Amino acid sequence: xxxxxxxxxxxxxxxxxxxESGSYRATAVAYMEREAMGEVENQDGNTYTLEHLKASxxxxxxxxxxxxxxxxxxxxxxTSMASHLSxxxxxxxxxxxxxxxxxxxxxxxxxxxxxxxxx
Numbered sequence: 458x459x460x461x462x463x464x465x466x467x468x469x470x471x472x473x474x475x476x477e478s479g480s481y482r483a484t485a486v487a488y489m490e491r492e493a494m495g496e497v498e499n500q501d502g503n504t505y506t507l508e509h510l511k512a513s514x515x516x517x518x519x520x521x522x523x524x525x526x527x528x529x530x531x532x533x534x535x536t537s538m539a540s541h542l543s544x545x546x547x548x549x550x551x552x553x554x555x556x557x558x559x560x561x562x563x564x565x566x567x568x569x570x571x572x573x574x575x576x
Contacts, residue, residue, distance in 0.1 A: 465513040469500035483521065486510050487537045490523075523575035526551050528559070529568040535575055548572050 470485035471478045474492050478500065485497050489507045496506045514521060521537040524547045528534075538547050555569045 465505045471498045525573040527571035544574050
């Protein structure tokens with residue numbers, strides 16, 4: 458594992474639960490937050506922690522915004538969004554009543570019932 462002072466690569470992250478490889482650093486951060494993962498492997502053979510990836514983002518952790526989305530089935534999740542987005546743009550993106558498909562093999566349709574801006 459690299460020291461926190463070294464910059465993590467921009468891409469190449471392997472996200473097994475999402476069946477992706479070669480993903481960008483910001484996508485890896487969102488993956489780790491959603492899946493409650495402490496570290497992720499990169500195609501360069503190194504393993505990176507969530508703290509390391511956030512520190513490597515432009516401006517550090519604060520460069521990403523975050524929103525918590527509450528769903529009609531009782532689930533909720535927090536996801537990262539671009540730093541330039543306003544609160545309105547974030548809540549418009551996850552509009553109340555919007556239908557999301559959270560299924561992987563089969564369709565599981567749920568509605569957004571509430572959002573909460575985290576940062």
